[in-house]
Amino acid sequence: MSYITQKKIANSCKNLIVTTSVDDVNVTEIMKNIHMRRQTFYNFFLDKYDAIVWIYDDELTEIIDDNLDYEKWQNIIKLLCKYFFNNRLFFQKVLHHATQVDLAHKTIEKYFQNLIQSVFNDKDCHLESERLTFNIEFLADSLLVQLDSWISADNPRSIEKEVTLLTSLLEDTIVGFNINHK
């Protein structure tokens, strides 16, 4: 039961951020909207920022980590693009909030690194470890910047188009790494 309650509180926090802003959200409102006691919030989270990080962890685990063993990375990219697009109002606010930017990036990038690692594994890429780590971090960071700039654009391209462009770029990139490091 406790995961369901936690998720309910987190969703209320997320909905409030979308309709107002990170700064305007407070615990009283979060709990009032789901008819729960204010104090219950603190059984699960330290504060609203803690709840926001939990949202990243919960949702990206579901989309990325839980799928890594079962889905092709191309399909995970598709799920990820859909997720970012459908949650674009939320991400526009949390990824640009003055004091939360670094924490958001740090949390999200862990998941993106797992995803990029699986792209490298898929293509059987043999880079020595320092370069492999550098390239994975570079591409994981880049993926987040790209998704952010996509959903923040005035006229964002379609999900389908974004998936095609991103997948081609990653496929081509890995081919290049492989050619040069057989």
Add this chain to the structure above:
Amino acid sequence: MSYITQKKIANSCKNLIVTTSVDDVNVTEIMKNIHMRRQTFYNFFLDKYDAIVWIYDDELTEIIDDNLDYEKWQNIIKLLCKYFFNNRLFFQKVLHHATQVDLAHKTIEKYFQNLIQSVFNDKDCHLESERLTFNIEFLADSLLVQLDSWISADNPRSIEKEVTLLTSLLEDTIVGFNINHK
């Protein structure tokens, strides 16, 4: 003479940012430190933020645009890494300043896109235009994120190492684009 004066004012602004912070810098201090009348500042800039953007434009034109026709892109990457490393205190502050982040990124990325374009030209890369634009923007954004995370690290790797890793990554990436799009 006016460019020299403008540069002198901009440098004073930059030095103050390094020793204090973007928020703490004011026009009075900027001009006092170079023994010039406060009012002269406004012959050149609207405000300190305008001066900061001018610094990006002035210095990146010198490092990137002025060199594009004469230097190999690998050498420009080297100059750029040196420049970011030597100005790391400045960039740490301006690239993480709450209200200036987007403007900084937008201004700097124009130059980085010119640089990445020249990497593509060098390798004679034939991508159709939508993918070419996407890939150039993706890599230009990524380059800035990477330089920022490098200079912000607790123990940043050496300039030489960073240059090697970045250059290899870009070379491999372009090889991949070329293989798949002859």
